[in-house]
Amino acid sequence: MFASLVFNIEKALKNEADFDDVLSFSTNYLRDRFEPQPLNIRQLFNCLQPYYCFINYKILKVVVSVFVEEAMEKNMRKYHEAQTKWLKSTTIQEFKEAVEKAASTEAVDPSPNQCLIVLRLEGEWLKVKLNHLWRLLEHLFGKESSILTKLTIKEGSALVCLFAPQSEILSLLILCSKKYNELFLLSIQSIQFGNILLSVSYYDWRNPFRLDLNLIGAINYFKIHKSLSLIRCLLDIGADPNKEIYLGNEGMNSLIFATTLNNTEVMSLLVEYGANVHKFIGPEGRSAIHLAAAAGYAEALEFLLRKGVSPDHRLPSINGTPLMLASFHQHRNIILLLLKNGANLDIQNKNGISALAGACDNGRYSMAKLLLEKGANPNLQTIEGHTALALSCIRSKKEIVKLLLDFNADPNIPLFNGFTPLMLACQNKDYMIVKLLLQAGVSVDTQNDSFGRKTALHIATILNNTQLVRLLLAANADINIQDTNGITPIAYACEQRNKEMVECCLKNKANPNICDENGKFPLNIAVAKNEIEITAALLNAGADPNIGIGNESEATLLHWACVHSNNDIVHLLLKANANPNAVTTEGHTPLNTAASMGCIKVAEMLLSEGADIEFEDTLGWTPIFYAAAGGESDMISFLLKHGAKIKKDKFGGTIESVAAIVGGIEIKGLLQEATKKQSEKKDEATVSKEQERKDEPKEVTSTILITPVEVTSTALTTPVEVDTESSEETTKPSPLINEDDQQSTDNSYSHFQKIRTFISSSIGSIKQQYYDNTIKQLEYQMEAMKSTIAEQLKLLSIS
Helix, strand or coil: CHHHHHHHHHHHHHHHCCHHHHHHHHHHHHCCCCCCCCCCHHHHHHHHHHHCCCCCCHHHHHHHHHHCHHHHHHHHHHHHHHHHHHHHHCEHHHHHHHHHHHCCCCCCCCCCCEEEEEEEECHHHHHCEHHHHHHHHHHHHHHHHHHCEEEEEECCCEEEEEEEEHHHHHHHHHHHHHCHHHCHHHCEEEEEECCEEEECCCCCCCCCCCHHHHHHHHHHHHHHHCCCHHHHHHHHHCCCCCCCEEECCEEECHHHHHHHCCCHHHHHHHHHCCCCCCCCECCCCECHHHHHHHHCCHHHHHHHHHCCCCCCCCCCCCCCCHHHHHHHCCCHHHHHHHHHCCCCCCCECCCCCEHHHHHHHCCCHHHHHHHHHCCCCCCCCCCCCCCHHHHHHHCCCHHHHHHHHHCCCCCCCCCCCCCCHHHHHHHCCCHHHHHHHHHCCCCCCCCEHHHCCECHHHHHHHCCCHHHHHHHHHCCCCCCCCCCCCCCHHHHHHHCCCHHHHHHHHHCCCCCCCCCCCCCCHHHHHHHCCCHHHHHHHHHCCCCCCCECCCCCCCEHHHHHHHCCCHHHHHHHHHCCCCCCCCCCCCCCHHHHHHHHCCHHHHHHHHHCCCCCCCCCCCCCCHHHHHHHCCCHHHHHHHHHCCCCCCCCCCCCCHHHHHHHHCCCCCHHHHHHHHHHHHHCCCHHHHHHHHHHHHCCCCCCCCCCCCCCCCCCCCCCCCCCECCCCCCCCCCECCCCCHHHHHHHHHHHHHHHHHHHHHHHHCCCCCHHHCCCCHHHHHHHHHHHHHHHHHHHHHHHHC
């Protein structure tokens, strides 16, 4: 098509123009002379051939416009349209392949005055359209690019071969040298001017040419060269200003990068070439206006607002706004600029955090103050129910708490889990914030349903903070309020063993006789923790000394203190009128416990307060039996000195038999001496009566005591009845073990087991063999009993 155009131009000139005029004009325009001089239009065009090609045919267009414009107008327009369409649709690679296919041999330069220029391009250049390649040449050589002709593409990524007049080579080299630092951004490896090679030494071969990436490089290079021509060239070549690239894990495009440089000149150029000012990029969906707000770039932000970006432009990931970022990064000027352009103060992100809440959460006092002054709502709640005040309490930001309260923040709005700002402040042990909240009229007795209905006072006592407790009580906090488990603040104070806090509670009318759902009182806690001073304080305040320990045994605190041999606690309880004869469901008294433990001091206090030394449990055991069961000979001696009687239990067991079961103690001498003293006290009438009874005929031996080396927990003696009034001459003994006797034995054993449970759980000092008799041992004892009974019956029958 181009050849046809050239032929038509030649024909038109031949028919309509004077040859000498055309020759003169051409040589003057080209500033060159032809040797040999052409004699006609055909020869002239042969001389002009080095100065034009199908892409750059400026000399032809100039000649046509001067001599045959009207005749060639239609032809020129048609060719120009076809050429433009072809240049825009054909890549360098396609052109290279087409030329190689069409030309069998390389064209020879017809003029010795022409110099070859070769550009070695790399990377994506083969994908670039031909018209963009010509744009590159214009950038490198300016208006002088019009003299370049005969474009061919050779081997290599893209070897661009052109011809220029020898006389213009120096000026072309100078022009190109001025742009030497830009060559690597254009991915030009080298330019050869005849024998002169201009090589780019710092070209990075590891990163092949990419238009979008090099565009960002050109924007960064703008800081040095301060010229938009390189950026415009890349955009003309085909760089996409909206193309997203990743530098590491961070998404980026040219507009975002220009925004980070606060370069509105470059931003304007990018927008001119179609950059999307609203676009989000990267995993987090950043946009240009968000970056400008975060960086505090007022010029960039204002430019984006002028281009139609909303001041409330929201990030798709978290629904964040520029105002939130400006507040977080403390850019006052950006906040004012956004508000001036209509930004909404109370927009919340996906977590429900507003600009104000974010400022408070991050301790940005000046930003919070500015936002409040501009009308931000301090009572908005996040998705978890946090208000700006709650967040400030969590972060212990006293100044911001005061600021929010001054702007009428509601101190009673709870989180969705029930915690109030006051509770949060107490959790942080932040005295000053608690004080500020109380001064603002916060509800001090609000209970948290999700936290066991505890109040701020409960939290303060649990955290063992007496200072906070005093502060809350001074604000009339309910001292007797109970949580879900029925626990009062004073009970928690007892758990903390904090005497000062307990006294503070009592001073503020705490009721020491409120129990929890398990029946446990503050006094239970104090006694269990062996806190003597706290116990005394509670008792002095009216705590009931006779309360139980909170189980089914009905044991009292006095029982507990005796089990743990706590003399001081026992003394305090007795002084407060604790019942020394309180009985458990198993029939145990405090003295029983003290006796089994060998606690003589405790026993002495109990007796001095009226403890019954002869109180019998369900088995008929008195305290001295418990002393024997505990293997406590000193306690036995003590009890005997205080009038304890030597007698048998309900099943005929004796103190000595119990001691024998335990083993390891010798009490025979003690008992004999005590028995002797007790016998001396009997009056003579009793002795005489006993003597008369001995003279009477014996009817039966009512009880035979068997004391084996190891037996069960009863004496295991069985009464034997002999019917002397029977008409039979022989006396029939009662069955060896009748049902009643068996039941008695079982009861005795069962009772010992209960004693075992009581003592082992409370004392743990009685030897295990006292309890661990086998059934075989029981049978052995029964056989021994049977033999003895038979012998006794035999003697009776003889007599």
